[in-house]
Amino acid sequence: KQEVTQIPAALSVPEGENLVLNCSFTDSAIYNLQWFRQDPGKGLTSLLLIQSSQREQTSGRLNASLDKSSGRSTLYIAASQPGDSATYLCGGRGSQGNLIFGKGTKLSVKP
Amino acid sequence: GAVVSQHPSWVICKSGTSVKIECRSLDFQATTMFWYRQFPKQSLMLMATSNEGSKATYEQGVEKDKFLINHASLTLSTLTVTSAHPEDSSFYICSARSGGTGELFFGEGSRLTVL
Numbered sequence: 366k367q368e369v370t371q372i373p374a375a376l377s378v379p380e381g382e383n384l385v386l387n388c389s390f391t392d393s394a395i396y397n398l399q400w401f402r403q404d405p406g407k408g409l410t411s412l413l414l415i416q417s418s419q420r421e422q423t424s425g426r427l428n429a430s431l432d433k434s435s436g437r438s439t440l441y442i443a444a445s446q447p448g449d450s451a452t453y454l455c456g457g458r459g460s461q462g463n464l465i466f467g468k469g470t471k472l473s474v475k476p
Numbered sequence: 477g478a479v480v481s482q483h484p485s486w487v488i489c490k491s492g493t494s495v496k497i498e499c500r501s502l503d504f505q506a507t508t509m510f511w512y513r514q515f516p517k518q519s520l521m522l523m524a525t526s527n528e529g530s531k532a533t534y535e536q537g538v539e540k541d542k543f544l545i546n547h548a549s550l551t552l553s554t555l556t557v558t559s560a561h562p563e564d565s566s567f568y569i570c571s572a573r574s575g576g577t578g579e580l581f582f583g584e585g586s587r588l589t590v591l
Contacts, residue, residue, distance in 0.1 A: 369519075396578065397577075397578055397579075399579065399580060401582070406567075406585070406587065407584060407585060408480075408482065408569050408582045408583050408584040408585040409520075409569065409571075409582040410582075411579060411580070411581060411582070414577060414578075414579045416577070416578075454519070454520070456520075456580070458578065458580070461525065462508060462510075462525070462573065462578075463510050463522050463525060464510075464520075464522075464571075464580055465522070466519040466520045467519060468517075468518060468519040469519060
């Protein structure tokens with residue numbers, strides 16, 4: 366059974382710092398992996414999708430990598446801003462098509 | 477990206493009543509939609525997979541008679557919480573997969589409070 370773990374659970378950084386969020390999964394047989402942000406009381410906003418055949422994806426200040434062999438993905442945020450404050454979730458897609466999520470990393474970027 | 481609309485965004489109801497939540501894919505067709513439930517400070521837990529034109533597939537431990545799912549068209553799935561109880565109070569989120577890349581898009585969520 367696929368399990369997804371995200372470390373750290375919470376992170377507080379000053380504005381401008383580069384940071385890395387970690388996601389690990391137990392079953393390397395994933396079809397793809399998505400990173401999302403969730404603002405309080407809101408749904409999920411898709412940030413990046415990495416197909417199983419890819420190693421990384423980039424969008425603006427965000428870069429996500431995927432290493433299936435080690436069961437890990439990282440989300441790199443460059444030059445963090447207060448507007449980046451949110452909970453970041455990673456989800457691995459299994460054969461059933463649904464995503465299995467970690468508990469998320471709550472990020473706070475201080476001005 | 478693709479847009480998934482969920483309605484209502486919040487609802488308060490009395491214990492024993494039923495509540496319907498709608499999930500619509502606005503600019504794409506979705507043969508499959510997923511319903512998740514999220515408790516405070518917890519991750520999203522898959523409740524069921526909604527399949528257009530057929531019965532939903534429920535995860536272990538989810539009561540299908542309590543959480544009725546109907547996927548009558550390629551753009552609409554509904555979740556009805558029947559005979560709601562306070563323990564059903566939660567944040568319910570739907571998602572749909574846009575064809576091609578397989579990327580999942582999520583609705584804004586529905587906050588249910590049962591008094």
